[in-house]
Amino acid sequence: MTGWRRSFPRFCHRATVIRSATAGAAAMAALLTGCGTLPGADGNAAGAGDQAPLTVMTWAPSGTKGTNMAGMPAMAEAYARWVNAKGGIAGHRLHVLTCNERNESVAAARCAQKAVAAHAVAVVGSYSRQGRSFMGPLEAAGIPYIGGYGVSSEEFDSPLSYPVNGGQAALLAGNGRQLAAECKRVSLVRPDTIQGDQMPPILNSGLATGGRSPAHDIRAPENATDYTGAAQSALDEVGADPEFYGTAEFGARAKGACVTATLGEHTDTFFDSFRRLQEDNPKVQMASVLGSVNQTLVDRTGGKSSPLEGALVTGWYPDARDRRWGPMRDVITEHAFNDNRIDPADAGVQTTWIAYTVLRVMVEQVTEDGQDVTARSLQQALDRGDRAVDTGGLTPKLRWRYDDMLAVQSFPRIVNAMVTYQVVRDGRLVATHSGFADLAKTLEKPRRDA
Template sequence: MRGRWALGRLAGAGLAAVLAVTLAGCGGSSGSGGQAGGSAAKGAPVKLMIIAPTGTAGTNYPEMVGAARAAVRAVNARGGIGGHPVVLEHCNEKNDAATAKRCAQQAVDDHVLAVVGEVSGSGGIMPILQNAGIPSIGSAGVSADGSELSSPISFVVSPLTFYPAVCPSLLVKAGARKIGLVGYDLSASDRLITMAEGGGKATGHPIDPKLRVPITTSDFTPTVSQLTRSGADGAVLVVFDQAAYAVISRAGQQVRTCHAAGTLSPTFLATLGPAADKVVVATAFPELSQAAQFPEVARMVHELDAEQAAGDADAAPAVRTSTSTTNAWLSVQIAEKVGNQVSGDLTAKNLLAQLNRTHHLDLGTIVPPLDLTTPTPIPGAERIFNATMRGARWDSASKSFVPLDTESYNGLDILRRAAS
């Protein structure tokens, strides 16, 4: 199964504090790595680890592992980090809470420099890394305990947590005039729905109607009928992927819909034909097809191609995604750029200290410069250092997501405007 950022995880612990404060007006298996590619570095090797599930019956992220390997291969070709060749380990957390904690302990036992691109829904990883002073760079921010969003050793660069706040802006940009919402009648959904309400207020398009359905709903015909009867021609979706597909299929060309990138499968959307052409998504990074406009995307694709040519099927184009592939690749870039600034021994603790001193991290145009010295002023979500998102739309002709426009949207700024 292809990896997806799950809605339930996006609505996990920590988001209640995000919403409450922002809208109130806040101003394992052992590693499979080894040294990826030949190295021009001469120092003692240092280790990075990626923790992500692969080969399970649940959500899997092989593209993240392939992207991390590709990035490390290129880092070593450039001379390593601070002159040290890099060895990448992959610990498969297998979508299992106990295994996830064992992966974290393995990172400690192996004295890794940093964990890069971690994704685990169970939680429990950050406390172990924190006790050892090991930074986690580019975690997905989807753990059930919310620790990825709050631990002082965590540096989150993918802001999909804020997708409902951005969706109203994307729907308006796509041509919607009246925006509704379809969400579950669960308390966990309240957090995301409040974000959508803030996004609607900030764009001058209040969310109406807000349709709450039981999580067991399978027939969304009445729901779509309610949307269309209300005059809504756009809808923010706060439902799981299968329910989202049902709404999209029923809505067809009548209602534009918006969800988080990585939640909807391109394979399934392709089966809907033109009925899916009204789908837009909030995404953390540019599309892979935008390599001509974003030099860093072009470099990433080149490095992935080199990794695939070396025999790594996890780097193949068929498994790449703009969301999770780019997140893992960027995580290694951050480790490299900040690691090159470390004075003294290149250790996890010294890297963590340097990360906490980094206030203008230039990663090119793929994301805005990152200030890692200033946590987000939102209890429970302090460690999200990039709030900028983009829009993409589904194109049934190419069977892929394409850029919606050239604009970027800051999810936190949208929520602050709503609170003002």
């Protein structure tokens, strides 16, 4: 967890800062001494409002052997610097605490306990698969969980969770629907974990919309350094049209054969193993979901020469070059220019930006209602949904009223089932269709109560 950093300029001594009972006198003192408060990593800034400061927390794993999302807390800190430089949120200076949950249940629980101890009004834009560990402490303290990444089932079940996307469920169902358009046979390579066990039926629901058979389920170790065995199994299951073998077309794309992999940060290791096998087999269509594949991975694996060239990818949001990401990019440029943890094309960074947009709108609403901003008042504002949150077109407008929630088995808190379809073309992730694809009917129960 990060602490407060002193915001006094290096050339100032604390003794020279004149404490005053009024804001005007404090401002005059700063002018006389040349020691005004400057923006710092904690989000302090000159011009921040005189309302009570708001403490929130953002957590994510960092420096682990599994999935790492250091860009999410870094984006949260940049957001705080930006919003505080503009006077805070409705006059409230934003204080962001961060925590490394290390992909471990004990560490995740400790992060939640630190948020409780710090009297955080919300946990915002965070990543953790340890929902059973962190959600209990938050629920006991009444702290809302706004905009989690969507990788734990508790995020779509807890009444204090307010997801901004459809999580893995929307991505997988969308990927299945994306592949149904051209795949006769599909292999799904996924982690051999409890979370991974939920993936096949969801992907299959999307394939079914196109009249396709269920995917072949290929379990793989979550943190392997080589996936040759899983890659070979995936190829064996989808096969290849016999017409390609022993002909001049050997090496061309095998008609109707597709392999999609959702192994998180280790998806690149899988596709490296997959690429080596493809040198001696008919090429099959590759696919994945955003988070397992992103622009950084494509760049790192060769750009236009990447084995991911031509891969189909399902995402939650518009592609990274879309103009709607302009405000986020401006904040990163102005307030996190030298922070290489932040990749504006990363789905985690994007989710954190959207989650803090939700926080800002809700704090403004509570303040306008004349209430103190607390965890309880934020929760009530989110539940009432008096104001839909406009994210600038990055998602549909968001509300979490009962009527806004979809009847999705095991994921009752989903309010946004929109996805985007992308493809790696000339080394860039680009949209294949304009706008969003709505997965609500694919994800919902056959009948929904009126």
